[in-house]
Amino acid sequence: MRVTGPWKFGMACGLIAAALISCKLVLTWDLAVRVLLSPHDDSLYVERAFHLISGEAFGPYDSRILAKYPGMSLWLATTSVLGIPFLVSVNTIHIAAGLYFVVALLKAGVSRWVVLISSALYLFNPITYGNEWVRVIREPLDTCLLVAMFAAFAHILVGLGKERRPPWAHVAVLAVSFAFSMMLREENRLLWGVLGLFALMVAWQARMALSKRRAIILTVAVLAAPGALTKVYEYSLRRFVGEHYGQPILHDFSEGEYPRFLAAMRSIQTAKDNRLVMAPQEALQKLRLEVPIFAPVVDRLPPPGRTTYSCQLHGVCSEWSNGWMLYWIKDSAFAAGLTPTLPAAQDYFRRVRIGIESACATGRFRCVDEGEAFLPPMELRWTRAYVAEGFRLARMTLAPEINFRWLGGSDVPEEVAREYRAITLTERPATQSSALDAAPARFRDAMVRPYQAFVALLLAATLVAFAVRLWIADRAPLSGIGLIGVLAGSYVLLRLAALSYVAVFLGPFVSRVVFATYTLSVIIALPFIADTVSAWRKTQNS
Amino acid sequence: MAQDTKLVGVKKTIAAQWVLLGCLLLPSLAFPGAESELRFEIATLPGFERYAALLEHPGYIGVLLENADLRPSLSTKLIVRDGGREVQAKGLIIRFSGKSAASYTYEAGVSLGIGKTSVTFPVVVDLSGLAAGKTIVVAKLPLATLLSDEKRKRIQTKVGMLANADAQQKILDYLDALAKGTDSDAEQATLREAILVDAYNRSAGLAMAGPDVGEAVPLSEQWMLILTLAIWLILFPAGLLIYRLRRRRTR
Numbered sequence: 001m002r003v004t005g006p007w008k009f010g011m012a013c014g015l016i017a018a019a020l021i022s023c024k025l026v027l028t029w030d031l032a033v034r035v036l037l038s039p040h041d042d043s044l045y046v047e048r049a050f051h052l053i054s055g056e057a058f059g060p061y062d063s064r065i066l067a068k069y070p071g072m073s074l075w076l077a078t079t080s081v082l083g084i085p086f087l088v089s090v091n092t093i094h095i096a097a098g099l100y101f102v103v104a105l106l107k108a109g110v111s112r113w114v115v116l117i118s119s120a121l122y123l124f125n126p127i128t129y130g131n132e133w134v135r136v137i138r139e140p141l142d143t144c145l146l147v148a149m150f151a152a153f154a155h156i157l158v159g160l161g162k163e164r165r166p167p168w169a170h171v172a173v174l175a176v177s178f179a180f181s182m183m184l185r186e187e188n189r190l191l192w193g194v195l196g197l198f199a200l201m202v203a204w205q206a207r208m209a210l211s212k213r214r215a216i217i218l219t220v221a222v223l224a225a226p227g228a229l230t231k232v233y234e235y236s237l238r239r240f241v242g243e244h245y246g247q248p249i250l251h252d253f254s255e256g257e258y259p260r261f262l263a264a265m266r267s268i269q270t271a272k273d274n275r276l277v278m279a280p281q282e283a284l285q286k287l288r289l290e291v292p293i294f295a296p297v298v299d300r301l302p303p304p305g306r307t308t309y310s311c312q313l314h315g316v317c318s319e320w321s322n323g324w325m326l327y328w329i330k331d332s333a334f335a336a337g338l339t340p341t342l343p344a345a346q347d348y349f350r351r352v353r354i355g356i357e358s359a360c361a362t363g364r365f366r367c368v369d370e371g372e373a374f375l376p377p378m379e380l381r382w383t384r385a386y387v388a389e390g391f392r393l394a395r396m397t398l399a400p401e402i403n404f405r406w407l408g409g410s411d412v413p414e415e416v417a418r419e420y421r422a423i424t425l426t427e428r429p430a431t432q433s434s435a436l437d438a439a440p441a442r443f444r445d446a447m448v449r450p451y452q453a454f455v456a457l458l459l460a461a462t463l464v465a466f467a468v469r470l471w472i473a474d475r476a477p478l479s480g481i482g483l484i485g486v487l488a489g490s491y492v493l494l495r496l497a498a499l500s501y502v503a504v505f506l507g508p509f510v511s512r513v514v515f516a517t518y519t520l521s522v523i524i525a526l527p528f529i530a531d532t533v534s535a536w537r538k539t540q541n542s
Numbered sequence: 543m544a545q546d547t548k549l550v551g552v553k554k555t556i557a558a559q560w561v562l563l564g565c566l567l568l569p570s571l572a573f574p575g576a577e578s579e580l581r582f583e584i585a586t587l588p589g590f591e592r593y594a595a596l597l598e599h600p601g602y603i604g605v606l607l608e609n610a611d612l613r614p615s616l617s618t619k620l621i622v623r624d625g626g627r628e629v630q631a632k633g634l635i636i637r638f639s640g641k642s643a644a645s646y647t648y649e650a651g652v653s654l655g656i657g658k659t660s661v662t663f664p665v666v667v668d669l670s671g672l673a674a675g676k677t678i679v680v681a682k683l684p685l686a687t688l689l690s691d692e693k694r695k696r697i698q699t700k701v702g703m704l705a706n707a708d709a710q711q712k713i714l715d716y717l718d719a720l721a722k723g724t725d726s727d728a729e730q731a732t733l734r735e736a737i738l739v740d741a742y743n744r745s746a747g748l749a750m751a752g753p754d755v756g757e758a759v760p761l762s763e764q765w766m767l768i769l770t771l772a773i774w775l776i777l778f779p780a781g782l783l784i785y786r787l788r789r790r791r792t793r
Contacts, residue, residue, distance in 0.1 A: 273757065273758040274754055274756045274757050274758065275756045275758070276754075276755065276756035277754075277756065303611075305611075314755060314756075315754060315755030315756075316754045316755055316756060317754060318754055319754065321756070380761055380764070380768065381758060381759065381760070381761045381764065383764050383767055383768050383771070384759055384764050384767055385756070385759075387767065387771070474786075474790070507756075
């Protein structure tokens with residue numbers, strides 16, 4: 001058999017890709033899971049997973065058990081049962097999602113050189129060897145799922161009219177990654193908007209490429225399959241929690257009585273008018289006296305001060321900022337024995353809320369309606385703060401801070417360490433030498449700055465391309481890659497806007513909140529720029 | 543350990559108010575046998591006997607409470623006048639007016655918020671029972687009889703919570719550390735000076751820390767920003783859209 005030119009080139013690209021993956025594996029072989037005692041993050045997920053595989057649901061009820069969506073714990077429990085170490089599972093899905101995306105790019109006719117460079121950028125993304133990647137937190141998994149989801153989007157759009165077989169396999173990948181993402185991070189509900197936009201794109205493209213009947217079926221399928229699977233998954237989880245804890249609440253910060261209680265508490269007018277402080281000391285002291293059932297909680301709250309995290313990280317020193325206080329209140333209620341079970345907690349916060357509302361109604365408190373949700377509604381007077389948070393997040397989106405410095409081991413109780421070992425299947429703990437001294441670590445460190453500088457420029461160029469592509473869209477209709485780029489760009493901007501709003505009230509986010517969109521942007525940037533340049537040339541020629 | 547720290551913290555805040563708030567709450571306390579007087583009994587640590595002279599300077603008491611992280615007012619800066627004999631927090635003023643044996647007399651005033659109009663009434667702090675662990679505070683408030691029983695009961699409960707032993711002990715420890723067992727007049731002056739120096743040193747930290755991040759900014763200071771955003775996020779895209787539509791129509 002004679003090997004033709006394109007085949008030779010394809011084989012060469014395949015070999016280069018294999019070599020890149022091998023390099024990446026060598027470069028990161030020394031990384032191990034970081035064992036941390038972080039009761040609202042790492043150790044929470046691990047403990048819940050540990051109880052899950054022990055047949056004890058998420059474990060005994062406490063104030064933190066429903067502080068985060070259960071997706072991460074389900075993933076950990078599943079990989080543990082299957083005997084797959086946590087880091088292996090995350091790195092495998094990272095590489096697999098990248099390859100899946102790359103195949104879509106090739107199918108769309110993107111230049112192989114462009115695909116190769118994009119693959120390299122994706123593979124050697126410094127996020128994947130930073131401290132956060134080896135922690136048992138949601139961001140790495142969320143990043144991989146987002147890439148897989150957009151790869152499925154790309155396959156479906158690019159394949160329209162080109163492939164004879166309906167893209168059911170890609171719809172299935174989309175449905176699974178979408179449904180799982182929904183129960184992984186709370187802000188992922190924004191993906192509903194992306195799914196809606198994608199369905200519109202499919203309907204628009206399919207109208208031209210397929211028969212009317214097939215176009216309708218495909219459009220309904222891409223909307224209904226992920227939607228239905230998500231709802232079934234959510235319903236099952238709610239039922240599971242309802243059966244084991246008494247109420248079908250998955251995230252008690254945003255559901256049930258706690259957010260209503262918070263809304264009632266922040267409605268109390270005090271001299272402190274700070275967006276980052278929902279529960280000022282003055283309001284707490286008033287509550288302590290006027291709603292006596294809340295007094296044991298107030299008595300247990302830590303005092304504000306200059307040595308607190310609130311002061312050092314958020315600059316709120318005379319109070320506790322929302323990033324901590326909202327957790328302290330729940331923890332204190334539990335510690336005081338007032339919320340021993342989920343129904344009891346709901347009932348307790350309901351009674352406190354009624355107490356506050358009654359005090360407001362009788363004039364003992366001066367109150368102003370501040371909404372009923374976990375976060376207050378946006379007001380014009382927070383515009384400056386919103387813009388500041390938006391800029392901060394935009395900077396992060398272009399060049400997220402990645403933590404490579406070894407922070408030192410934390411004292412983890414033996415029981416927690418045992419749970420980590422059982423769940424992450426990692427016997428070898430991360431050591432200082434592995435993080436700093438070894439040759440791979442030095443090489444990784446050397447790569448970070450040039451990489452981030454180059455990608456920041458690339459993403460800025462992509463933003464310009466995004467505007468140009470929309471500007472010429474009527475003269476050069478959007479291709480599959482163009483549509484995926486617009487979809488990704490819209491999601492990045494929507495998420496940026498939503499997170500800025502959240503940050504106005506909860507304080508600045510750390511960089512890992514943008515890891516998923518950064519990674520997605522990295523892999524789509526160059527093909528999108530190439531597509532835009534090509535479309536621009538066409539408009540000039542015509 | 544962490545629970546203890548939290549508890550002390552809360553008690554700090556509560557106890558912070560006992561001297562000043564005690565006086566402020568006086569009008570609401572019923573004085574048995576005399577309808578126009580309100581009487582307030584506080585269980586007090588006998589150790590305060592050593593610092594009774596400070597009662598002639600309520601302003602210093604306010605400052606020392608702040609030094610001990612027991613802020614009398616969470617939202618207002620205390621204003622101290624007349625060598626510490628007068629202290630003001632928002633519309634409330636307390637002024638030392640004289641001493642007779644173990645009784646200290648004050649003039650307490652509440653601003654009505656209309657010009658400089660205020661209501662004043664005398665308050666007497668009787669330390670004769672301090673050795674036995676009791677302080678009696680009496681306010682001669684003209685309208686005391688108008689207070690309902692429920693209101694009196696609620697205030698009694700509040701005061702019971704505010705004047706707790708932990709907070710008193712904290713203040714006493716602070717004073718002991720500052721005074722190092724001195725009690726003569728000259729050394730009382732040294733004590734007052736030490737309170738002020740300590741307050742000064744602490745205020746240096748405050749100045750460095752600055753105001754909390756996230757404090758509300760008046761809308762009037764943000765109009766230009768809002769206008770800029772409106773231009774770039776609404777008018778500019780709308781202008782582009784109109785331009786595109788007109789150009790399309792022309793074609």
